[in-house]
Amino acid sequence: MSTITDSPAEVDADQVREAQEHYWVNEWTDGLPVVPVTESLLQDFLATTTRAPDEVLFRIAHLNRDMTVRLAAINAALAGCRPEYFPVVVAAWEAIAKEPHPARGIWQSTTGTAPFLVLNGPAREQLGVNSRGNIYGSGHRANATIGRAIRLGCINVFGLRPHKLDQATQGNPSKYSALIGENEEQSPWPGLHTESGFEASDSVVTAFVIRSVLHIEARHTMTPEQLALDFVDSICRTGALIHEYTSALLVLVPEHAQLFADAGWSKDDLREFVFAHARRSRDELAAVGKDALSHKTRWRLSAVHPDSMPDTASGTDAPDDVALLSDPSSVQIVVAGADNAGVSSVVEIFTLNPPRQNPFSNSKVEAG
Template sequence: MTEQQTALTPEDLVAAIEQCHENGWTDGLPVVPPIPSLVNRFLEHTDRSPTDVIWTMKQVKRGCTVQAAAINAAMAGCKPEHFPVVLAALEATVDEGWPGLGGWQSTTGGGPLLIVNGPVRTELGFNAKGNVFGPGFRANATVGRALRLIIMNAYGIRPHELDQATQGFPGKFSMCIAENEEESPWESLSVTLGHEAGVSTVSALHTRSTEHVDNRNVGDARSVLNDIADTCGRIGPMTRRFRRVGVVIGPEHAQLLARQGFSKQDVREYLAEHSGRTAGALRAAGRGESTAVFQSPGPAAFDEAAASDLTHVPDDELVTVLRTPEDVVVVVAGAANAGVSTVVQTLGFPTKTIGTAVVRS
């Protein structure tokens, strides 16, 4: 798109937005026309060359340059100063491993949940509190949307083309939250992942759905954890014997758990031990009679996750769905105004715990 030298009228801007739709550059919603002067303002916020390729997706033989990322961030409605976070978000998503394994193209229709930590949260206005998964905050909405536009435009993963999602889910438009570090009783996710405290990071978790755990006025930590474990162990998301889950714990629940002596690691261990269904319940849902139920083509790393022959397991025996506490990703986010947490179901697990990248200007 060329930038006119004369002043643009409102009708010119409407026409430019429609041109973006006609060219297939949108996620179905209007985008900001990426005029060169706007894109250049984004590129001023990184010292990387515009021609640097951030990552090449081998199965589609397409890569994303820094300039292409800037164009899509501009179209998503980001501010130029958001651009380092967008770059880190793409790096974290790739680092987790699912894009290279076909996660963006999957029939289950998942997408990356981005989790922002560190000073950049407040510096750029990321929401970590009330309505953290909802609308109303430009940084959250546009950074998450920028990554989706990059997936569609730079890599060509579009619905009815390379995106094979059977139904998809709303998080594919945009899903970016910040951790409520101020009201969390525990270390932040970024510190858990090995970063120094005070470093701004973005982490990524390939996600298929979000499910609320509404447990109010109970006052007992184990009761809350049992409720969360029940949601973690739901049969529906089971594509393999084991999975990974994200648990976004509301501050009210997190503070209750901490008061009653649970560290973050204690929470992960409890959920790993108690999340699952009985063998009888799995069989009643058509799961677990044969390993073939869970087998799907993939790397050798999935072999353990796929193994699930429960033929000789008694009906009343609990079959856990988490291999280790490390397969539970715990984040504290939301408002401290009610006993509500959220379980984030994933496609399974790749070869590493979670993708993460440092935000660099």
């Protein structure tokens, strides 16, 4: 690894340290070092888009704060993005603006939610976005810095700093950065973006609100029903049940996706199976104090709580068999990761229940 003295231009290490301290003291970082932003660097980012610098990409009304193109560029540069990444950052903010929860303050929640982005299309390969192994981990600049650009925007534009406007009780690692690419090349199904009417050749960012990632070890079966029930059990664990219904993004490794496809299952077949089997008994819910709903919030609580009301299942022919998904579209499916082991994941996400007609929040990346 080269030392700083090997650089073509001489760099004053003390000035670098001073700049980092300046950004830290002003609370412009996520706790990690950032790239100091000069006007010339900012112009390199703005030159990659036709958008006006003062165009608003996303607004949080109750904070009276706007994410403009210029502010998005500043935070992308701070995050360590290359200028050519910036159109993806712009599309990410536009996708976030279509997701109903962030504008309502979900990122300030004690639940510890965060943005989670999926990139489809040619931009993945063009920018080096990782979709094939260690997708939630380190080692890929585009994944790390594009996701981090969103987090720094949350901090610097919207003031979502821990112990202040960000009230997360514990949070989760995606509060630093969370962007993955879909492994379209090894997927047996069309890409996520095509389900919203985009062409396969379009580059598209889809935004979710994430609570956690739960890994599923499933190397034991070649029977699609058994594998699907493993996912069902993980989605329906009682600790995940906050509201009357839950939601999930299934991130399948290629070999799990291929197992379903080889059995003739489509994405919709998998969704329908999960929806049909995502149920718990009333006794199981009562055992953990989640067998009723709050009048005020419709969050799950005990039937003996003074604020309780019956859940939707109580008025059906099978009141003791409680459905935990409101609709098959409460389950979304992406193929990502390596094909070296049967390890997929359930990403716990917030969606509207019942979901709107188009459950996706996405935006096309502006062509370079």
